[in-house]
Amino acid sequence: MAKRKSGALLTRIVIDRSSRAPLFRQIEDQLRGAILAGSLSGGTRLPASRALSVELGVSRQTVVQVLESLAAEGFLEMRRGSGTFVATTIPQHVPQRVPSTVAPGMPGNAAPRVSLLGSRFGAAEVDFVSRENRLFLPNSPAYDQFPFALWQKYVNRQARQAYRGNMGYGDPAGHAPLRQAIADYLALHRSDACDPDQIVITPGGHAAFMVAALMLTDPGDGLLFEDPGPLIARNLFESLGRKLVHVPIDDEGMDFEATVARGGGERLAFVMPSRQHPLGRTMSLARRLRLLDWANANEAWILEDDYDSEFRYTGRPLPSIRSIDRSGRVIYVGTFSKALFPALRLGYLVLPPALVGMFRNAIALMLRSVPLAAQMALAGFIADGHFASHLRRMRELYAERRQAFLVAAARSGAGLFEVDMPDSGMNVIAWLQEGRNDRDLAQRAVEAGVHAYPLGEYGAQPLPRPGLLLGFTGVAPHQLGPGLEALARVLACTG
Template sequence: MHDGLLKPGDRVPSIRVLAQELQVAKKTVEAAYAVLVGEGYLVSRGPQGTQVNPALTVPPRASETAPVRQCGNHDLLALNEHEGFLRPGLPALDRFPYKKWLLLSARATRAMRPEEMVNPPVAGYAPLRAAIASYLTLSRGVVCTADDIFITNGYRGNLLLTVQALLGAGESVAMEDPGYFLGQRLLKTLTPCLHAIPVDNEGLQVDALQHHHPDARLAFVTPTHHSPLGVSLSLPRKQQLLAWASRHNAWIVEDDYDGEFHFTRNVLPSLKSLDTDDRVVYIGTFSKTIMPSVRIGYLVMPRAARHAFLESGALLTGGQPLLIQKILAAFLTGGEFYTHLRKMRTLYQQRRTMAITALHAVYPGVFETPLEDGGMHVVAYLKNATCDEALARLWHQHQLQVSALSPWYRRPDKRYGLIIGYANLRSAEEAVALLTRARAETLALLNG
């Protein structure tokens, strides 16, 4: 009531219902309601139930912010001015169902029991693990149960736990080239032997892996939507990669990067769904489907290595915060997650079109944008220049937080361009206005 979540005139749960929800005695709730009635916060209406006193006025505290509301254009503009526009990997913050999330958050907070405030389960909150297993089975073809799921603190947690559980001292790791820059930096700190495997329009070149690094113990791949190029690993190469892992007793870590967002065709089956020998560790997060600050990831443990994951997880993490897991579980099981994903697929297709159209209108002849299906960013290759790092620094000065492509490569035969996020573009006019910010300086740099 002080925070404005319950307003004057709102009904509150009955004594019986609230006692059941909180799993406490009815007398406890009766006593609490009696105190609130006595202090003027609640009024009893007999058969109509108990409600917040319609005459209640709570003066706002100086330190309070305004009540949480739907993120509007002004809010998003202020955020972008602070964090930067066109950031790759940032979901559409203006279309997230904040009100529903707030309701689920309040409900989960009220339902926390004292015994849940000690140490969380190491592998994660059981209902969330079950909800993720159901989602992966239905949407990604990954047949698994709650016992196969391990909850982590996101992408970093997924990598750290996998390496700790599966990689021995001195064993080597293979990774796509180009590959996700954060993954490269993490893996370089975890293993002395990180091999760069080239990627073409069919994804990872498995022949190069087999020929040059057949002894790799782990292979990290983004087969559904490559990070950052957006290509998909072809079915023959998926089968070839799985055969390599089985033959060499190796492991494949499948990062289902942007796997939920495809626009012009059906969602491709995950690599894990084809894995008959259980050699694939499937990893994912909620940073793009919900929001980055959730900081919750998950992985599907191979059953033969489950003990190693549980043992390593107990050592590394001791479990993730329980409250956010309970909120997530409610978001998934209540159907809001699936509704949100469906809306975002349509929205991102529209915003991608706006971004590409604006880019070629503002910079005709400068960029090439192959139309890869899906994702949340566009790779704009420079046609006649190699100065993508200088160009990215220039755009950053105008609060355009694009990424240069070439640093994502480890091998010398690299391509040059910009990785441009479009998920938060609200109109074609805004796309043109943003891209025009650095136009004069960009053309001067390219023509200098």
């Protein structure tokens, strides 16, 4: 009579020999999963390694490697002279892992226990939009005109110059040559001199907003916010538990005086004075000075987002609020996402001296440091004058595309929309007829190959008129006519 194999036969283990995963890893993961799922309970005896190797069609060495690895993890017990057993410390019913395809909180699953901040971030509306082949997508640079070959030289240079000092953690405040290059650029091109030690590098502009909100306000504090205003920034501040006080926009920018006269005790004002998003308005000098007076009198702060201010088509770029601040109440935020490309993920803060240490420590504790390689490449690109040259070329190019857009829009959009073209920036507003649903029309436009943002999504309060936000800087000349005609067809067919 043949000797009977002892132990579990593990018929559920399936080996995929076409997989790139090693055989021992496939067996190990499935055996561990069977134990965690309760299919193999504590004390269950496994077949001998020879029997298992035959059953699974693998070498005995592979099976021994799996068993020894799981024993080291505590899932198995290897008893000399008796065999291999599922560890007796494994309970009969181990909580199963939620499958990766099932999101916590979906019907049939209990919502996970998280922090208040976690629940706010989980509920935030975050819509990722791929920037590839998106006609009229707002805020898109002219990728087709970016000097990739030149930029690659700087990326390669920093790689060749890599040494031990450049392969560790960087200074939390940022790469010193980059901070110097930014300070030189601001002094020369923005009439805003600062010490390089006042600059802290961040992974993009929104990281700068987050750090500033955390450092300067507490949950529940009031924050002046332009209405309509940037949607992602609004969601960020609300998710952090800040109380947004929505302030209307007029031809002089944020009309804050009636709001602050009520004495709400707001701690921070988030403003985009050079080119407000999405309306494109510019804050007047008189209002900038009064905002500074308010901040100084109330020990409040101004978070200045210098949003794509480099692209001004009538005269020089306007000076920042920080450049006229004499009391150290302005935190200036700059970014290279629009001037170069968003994937670079580099931004910066220019801080009053009293805040530098705090912000530097915050970056160190929350982010440790910003990746050094990109900082090194950008520092050389700016220092050698290529950043300023690129901006000059893009201003000329965008001015041409801006004019071409106006001509094409007048031809295609007559009677369907009115173009509001600000003096600066990368976008235009197509104002629609009263009663039109800009959210619905934006969705229909996307289906037709035109990516427009509905203005209604930017406002906390209903806007007096519907409209669509369209980008023109990333649109090649041959795309303008067909794209605007496609938009016109959408508007005409849904009238």
